[in-house]
Amino acid sequence: GAVVSQHPSRVICKSGTSVKIECRSLDFQATTMFWYRQFPKQSLMLMATSNEGSKATYEQGVEKDKFLINHASLTLSTLTVTSAHPEDSSFYICSARGAGGLNEQYFGPGTRLTVT
Amino acid sequence: GDSVTQMEGPVTLSEEAFLTINCTYTATGYPSLFWYVQYPGEGLQLLLKATKADDKGSNKGFEATYRKETTSFHLEKGSVQVSDSAVYFCALKIGHRDDKIIFGKGTRLHILP
Numbered sequence: 176g177a178v179v180s181q182h183p184s185r186v187i188c189k190s191g192t193s194v195k196i197e198c199r200s201l202d203f204q205a206t207t208m209f210w211y212r213q214f215p216k217q218s219l220m221l222m223a224t225s226n227e228g229s230k231a232t233y234e235q236g237v238e239k240d241k242f243l244i245n246h247a248s249l250t251l252s253t254l255t256v257t258s259a260h261p262e263d264s265s266f267y268i269c270s271a272r273g274a275g276g277l278n279e280q281y282f283g284p285g286t287r288l289t290v291t
Numbered sequence: 292g293d294s295v296t297q298m299e300g301p302v303t304l305s306e307e308a309f310l311t312i313n314c315t316y317t318a319t320g321y322p323s324l325f326w327y328v329q330y331p332g333e334g335l336q337l338l339l340k341a342t343k344a345d346d347k348g349s350n351k352g353f354e355a356t357y358r359k360e361t362t363s364f365h366l367e368k369g370s371v372q373v374s375d376s377a378v379y380f381c382a383l384k385i386g387h388r389d390d391k392i393i394f395g396k397g398t399r400l401h402i403l404p
Binding site: 179181207209216217218219221224268270272279280281282283284285 | 295299327332333334335336337380390391392393394395396397
């Protein structure tokens with residue numbers, strides 16, 4: 176149990192376009208979802224936290240207009256990178272936290288974004 | 292600020308060797324400490340955790356002891372297997388209600404048969 180999926184696993188897009196990444200909790204309801212970013216040989220850095228039906232809370236230095244997060248249901252959150260640039264190329268990982276016995280964060284496998 | 296430092300990899304060992312991956316932390320509060328593992332193509336999984344000083348977390352033969360005096364949480368395993376090849380992340384979280392997890396950079400482990 177407690178499986179989180181991400182789609183796509185890899186995406187290549189052209190500079191200036193937007194790309195959407197989906198994060199789904201497959202077998203539990205995620206009251207909170209988190210989006211992380213990981214640069215090569217660097218730590219996972221928390222970008223934002225979202226609660227179902229509420230606006231996301233962004234970490235300092237993360238542009239909310241560039242990284243749009245939607246958490247419209249208890250099993251789905253999306254991250255849209257708008258007007259992507261090569262410096263947005265990174266590994267994006269989501270995690271989901273349920274309620275009660277599923278109070279830990281469960282992580283997705285990540286999405287590799289390459290902007291050309 | 293709060294941070295986690297872990298040894299850089301990759302670490303390459305032969306099967307049945309003893310493993311230590313060092314991890315130290317800096318925290319303003321009283322953190323909980325974690326080790327996560329990421330197998331190829333999969334998401335991070337919680338391997339073990341400790342919530343207070345001198346606690347020992349253990350799972351799948353791995354152990355780590357919360358050492359407040361040295362601000363460390365080193366990961367150890369007495370006899371590694373090829374299936375332990377993965378990336379290991381040390382992490383901390385401050386407080387009960389704060390969901391923000393701070394990760395180290397990760398250590399890639401290769402186990403040779």
